[in-house]
Amino acid sequence: MEVNDKEITEKISSTKIWKKCLSVIKENVPALTYSTWFTPIKPIEYNNNRLKIEVPNTFFIEWIEEHYNTIINNVVNQILGKEGKLLYVVLDEDVANLEMTNIIDAPQTREVITPIVDEVRPEFESYLMPRYKFDNFIKGEGNQLARAAAIAIGENSGETSFNPFFIYGGVGLGKTHLMQAIGNRIIEKSPSKKVIYISTEQFTVEFIDAIQSGKANEFSNFYKSMDALIIDDIQFLIGKERTQDYFFHIFNRLHQAGKQIILSSDKPPKELKGLNERLISRFQWGLTADIQAPDFETRMAILKNKAESFGISIPNDILEYMAHNITSNIRELEGCLIKILASASLNSQEIDLTLAKKAVNEIATGRQINISIDYITQIVCEYFEVDENKVREKNRKKEVVLARQVAMFLSKKLTKSSLKTIGLHFGGRDHSTVIHAYNSVEKLLSDDKTKGIVESLRNRIELGVS
């Protein structure tokens, strides 16, 4: 095949650009999703802000479009610019042997992503993802009350006595899904309503930015102007006194004006130790509903529904195998199904029990090995706003010592690493230093606030590797 200079340049720049895109995507999707759906993609060509990428088959495109449209749109905007476009090319057997130019011009080329412009929507990012709907939220014993209340609020936001609506429960059980579904429903009914979904982490980051640029009032006013405010994982407000303060005022204003507030957390309000009491009491004004792990029937129903939504039928014994083996996290259950579909579609393989066993095993090992000491250190340092390198150096500043000790403590708790290995990760410290750190943190846990911080860090670490 003759290759000219232009093609070579395009190839190099497309690789570079795609790498950039991948780095953003990687930050924003679970590791399993990333390796299943994004690493098999190959960049082909880049010019005029258009990046052409090759995907294994159309199932891939459909999946990516349905599930990762928001993130892809953001990446396109961020990296390729406002005019940017991502073009998918499907390489199927018929065209596999043709030269590259032919593949690009092949009828399989689809322009699938165009920036979404919605005229009715107010001018801000609502962070609502269309895939989270009540329709695809399966009802089960574990989520009955939360679901029913969520639907009621979606229909009559601000007018029910469920204000605030507080959902709590373990990781991967559908809290975010339900909250987002409420938001989507409110907008569906009244497109001019201002609804925003935000994670507590993002809220905190925005708040700090606002403070630093002298715009704290604008920050408050923006949130006070919402018709519905949805804040996810509110436990991460623990230890953030100033953000709590501003949030308190936002809460009061919205509540007085009859605007809907929706919150989620890993624990019920009264167990959010270390959170300002006046917030805890307000969280209990409305309705608190928990979500429990789904029972076997619900897990089956969720799997069936998911498989159906891809137009794929999977034998019952395989679904049962999954539902029996993955019991406490719906995100993992979905991850397992994705894994199976992906390997089946990549290798043109039958979906059978061997494939299912392999996927279940990968999920189980992923759960254990994915938590690394470095990852723990990163999350802890982010929380304490301490430079990661400092905890590995001989720095004795109070906040650095605390971050280091908490990171060591959590490394001991959450990984199988020996004390020696943990010491090595923190600038080659001795194993006795790790023991000392462990004991110091354990003592600190008698203080409710510290306990709250350490617990929420632990959850965040475990959540991040789902």
Ligand code: ADP
């Ligand atoms: P949480 O916020 O509680 O950690 P998510 O809302 O992110 O959990 O749910 C994890 C995944 O499981 C999501 O993809 C969500 O769509 C799915 N999911 C959770 N509960 C249900 C349900 N009852 N029916 C269908 N899908 C669900």
Ligand code: MG
């Ligand atoms: Mg969530």
